[in-house]
Amino acid sequence: MYSHPHYLLSEHLRGVEQLSSLFLSEKSVRLAEPVLLDKVNRWIALFHDLGKSHAFFQQYIQSPDTFQGPAALKSHALLSAVLLAVFLKDQGVDEFWRLLAFLVVKRHHGNLDDWLEELKRMGEETKALLKRQVEAVDYSALAEQMALAGFGKEGNWTKETWLAWLDEFFTEARSLRRFIMSWNRRNESLAPYVQVLFLFSLLIDADKSEAGIVQKQSWSFSKRKDVPVDLVLRYKQQQSWHQTALNQLRERAFQEVDRTPIDLSQHFYRLNLPTGMGKTLASLHFALRLREKIEQQQGVKPRIIYSLPFLSVIDQTANVLKEVFSVNGVEEDHQLWLAHHHLADIRYTTKQDDERYDVDYEAAKLLIEGWHSELIVTTFVQLFETMFSNRNASLRKFHRLANSIILIDEVQAVPHRYWLAIRRLFAAMAEEIGCYFLFSSATDPKWFPEAVSLVDEQAYFQPLSRVTLYPHINEPMTIEEFARQMEWEEGKTYLFILNTIESAKAFYHALLEEGIDETEVIFLSTHIPPKERLRRIMAAKHGEYRIVVSTQLIEAGVDVDFDVVYRDLAPLDSIQQAAGRCNRHGRRKGEVHVVRLTDNRRLYASYIYDAIRLDITQTLLKGKEKVDEGQFLQLITSYFETLAARMSNAESERLLKGMMTLYFDGEEAIDRIPVSHFRLIEGDGEKINVFIELDEEAADVFREYEEILRLGDRWERRKRFAALKSRFSQYVIAIPVKVDHRPPIVHGIGYVGRDSLNDFYDETLGYRTKSEGLIW
Template structure:
């Protein structure tokens, strides 16, 4: 059955005075409830057509292996859940109090209950429960009753966040038992019925993860269609495009680049033994990955494992165009990164290829994207459309972070969930997915597989140190590089940088002398600096140590050397200033840094020093050294000042007693030979061992949360970054010079921020858009500091402390944390 042929509930025949009830009002205009419900249905059909959602809507029915008759009912229930999402607005109190509907104002019932969402869910259940009785199979009957219950939950929540479905069961049960609908539901004749308030029969038939995705997907369809319909009335403007990828232009734009043309003319080399040009290896990798994805177009998850500096981003863009070319159902592309620095770097690459009309960056640092039009100067910006585009990701290519994308998949907030329909039929490219909580890797890859199957996603996971996460789950994953080892062990990649462990010659279990180790580090840096033949990069894993070492280097006499510092505190302007100085051919820098340097910072230096941590991080760091194999004598010295356990805490990649770090000779061999499979085999053993233990968050607990649809607990499990409550956001007022030489005045930015917040003349959408624009400027002045106090501040807005004399707290261009807090604290 086609979606558009599904029978809709008879509003005129079953709801008294439906034409006299309102759904929305604006100024002197009123939209009837009937108009809104039909408009929502029309936008639902528009969404289904534009995004191609027919298969997703039918997915669960097919998984449940329902009979033809039951499947028709399933579709009817789904479509009418969207159509009847606001049917509860027949509540006479809603009409009287919210809509100021004259017909119902004189109604003498208690007007305190104006809720319409729960009443909508109740009426929906009341309408369709009896239709299940025609099904002969008792099993299918119970399954369809469970589906009705699920659908009613989505309806009840379309103005709020998800919680626990069992709590909703109690709520709707109490609502029916106490007949709370009697006074408010006067225009629909409630039938006696006994609905099933359980999803057990559904979850027994199929993995509960599918049910979890289904309810989020339905909710997304309801909210998306509802928003489009409401917006078309409130703003007098139809939503006529979702900005999907519809034509070959994106493919053409990429294939017209010089790099693609050069690779296209190149021939794949079978024998790499005597190859001395890194570009030949890059070409081989490019072509092999392309061949393998073409041979596996029906698969859903692909691994792209290639050495640092091998051109993975370019390879992934090509792979995306191959998928788009061969699967016309795919209509959106997501690039997902662990850090904002990687987001910025890749955004620039994509903009250079595709242009700004195709690309949108979604993070806290980037203003909402505006689709500029020729008439904007005359009529002003369409703030409602800008906000709607952001809320429902109406962009062909999206660049965002793991945290943001995972919120679409797992968070309970409606703003996160209602993006899901627009995520369907997309290509998702993950970079360094192993950067977060390895304790949940198994569940992440399992859920990604389920999401990919349900929503028709093609997922490419790329990394230089890629753990074969499928080994934890048994899911089928296509490896795009058949034998990565031949590339990793090729001299161009393997011998690009010499690894030196001379600074690790100490007994950690004895009386570890940190001061002595720091002095050894300083002496070695001085020795290298005297050569004056290349830049030096020094990475620490604690920000506090990086700041202290930066200050120490500045106090010493380094002839012909500039001492610089780059951390996550640095705004985009400062970060680009440092990077551009290095990229412009200057060879006189000692750059002190934190882990932010490992990814998304496009630099190439000759000498490196690094505090040991995880093997992944060591390899990422090596990617900043002699990146293009043109610096003879490049070397990295590993040292130990700070304990990785303090930073990475329960990260299994460190092993017991740091047994999986470079303190172990075996892991030095693994790093030299780029043998990350051996390393991750040991990591996986630790993960499996922990899962098998009866600990909080173990496999059975997680499975139970899915069976019970405990959305709170599921969100908590898949939360990538835990919130630190002992954190202050501090705005330090000062003047900053941008890359074009313009002065950004902190006082003016703060005043603009305050003005937007208090402006009563602007609407919700305009405020949200303007706040996104001012936040991108605010971030140039905001520092996050962990501690117990701020010594003094001038003003406070929300959770942001404003300090007037911000420049007083800087030395050598960097923040002096002790001056600000008066105590030894950590930066975030």
């Protein structure tokens, strides 16, 4: 009796039970009374694949190519879930926990669905299918397997019992549906939502890890690693930073963070410091101090999860971490720290028993995507879609959030339409699974008023005089008018941040028409492939260009420095982030100018940002000749207070209703939306990906991509492409579907080859969204 090819069902069930119990034992949670939680988790693991014992599945797993029956006949999750629901009733478990266990097991190979809808599907046709499966079990072999798994005496492995359980479940199904409807009307807590995600995550992580790692290689999940609490302190001691006034202020902030007392009853903290004030090292150091205290007082080893909004900032932070560990004499070890995002390399290197080795591809993928590390650097999308999701792949790592320390850097980038829902869920996670949160920003929205500040914020904003902000927003200007009125100072560098790609292109052309030498100016937008974009950013950082014209991609977290920054009108937090690209190191006086650019129909800002945030920004800046950096904190505080008062919580409230009724998937309703509809990043129209064959390396990459597509084995294709994906993505851009000038589609992706590069791609401005016509 097998669970997987050539692998005994008893071995798999025992392995999953041991892993899920181990994962649970690492945690200190309040989700339920410990004995109940242990018991429910253990029986979920035991029963999750029990349905594989019937002959139809056994025929399929041993000879998939010769299986003749309908696909539903070889299924196993529903039978496993039904048997578990009745078994738990005999164990004295109440309806709520039985239904959670039923949902977790039924969906463990798919995505979570509406729990009420799951019970509505329990009709006579379904019962007949399950009865055929029950009657096709070899119960003597099953009893032997359960004995091997160590559960021989705890269950009842007879056909008569299982048929009776089947009848009992379908008889009870109507009353269970009524229970759910009544419960949905009464419940106003997010604790059940967290309970479902936690149990689901424990099962699917244990299941995938047992099948994909334990079955195939020697690996110990019980060996956690220590991260020295003084890791950052030792790194700082090795540095020889100049004793400038700004560095002295950075050190003062770090020392204040180091002295902040830690009370484990306080779960929310914030670090609000001006741009360039060392938030990365300070927040990491505080997290290590907090981790040590939690381990000492609670006996659990928290993971540290460092999340950021943009891939470019993640790369910067990952490089800082790599340097911190390297200075401490720690070689690359992904059990200690790893970076995870959708383009991350699938490579997992570790050191066990004094030997370094790379695990194989399938195991590496599972370990990385399951966040099997002590310190994880990841994106907002990965983090928030681990908490607001119905997707199996996303939820697998949810249990790793328990007792974790979650750092949310550039917190202002979280969409305000979700503030209420996120605040409520974070509070539930702090209460139920012991999470701790640190919000970090130069423009902190303070949407967690209970968060303890790690520093006296005013003491760091007030002394700064690196930049002065000049609002020029009384009258709008066209691109051409803006270029004509520019006055250039000898020896100064300039950054222009515009709101749309087309307006940035138009301004670049306008500058050339005004006589600017094209060798002095560089252009940046997302229509330039990432490889070339990074080259240009590094060139700008090293002072190779006097003028940079860019879209918002350069705004937050990108470490560049200019004397003068011009920003087309945007919400105030975006303007302040743009100001962070000006005179970052305080070597001279910087200027930030805000202008209102128009295409003679409407403001470019109105194509990108909502009217409320723009209106608040213009109201706060109107009538001001200038704003010194020391006033930024007061200004941004007023902005977020006004935004909180004026913004709508409607979407958050409907999402919360979906979460509180365990409505994981389905149609939108007036009062609720399913959890599956959560989108951290709002789409700005349908787009297609385009591969730009920019150079010889790109041509080699695309040839390798075509070779991979010709492979017959889909698993080998997936493995080979995963190894190529990081290089492949360096040449991929996204363009709107509705552009005038669309490239040919090759292998499901837009493709611009070297031969047609000039037709579709401008070497300065990137993708040509409009055809310029061919001359014959």
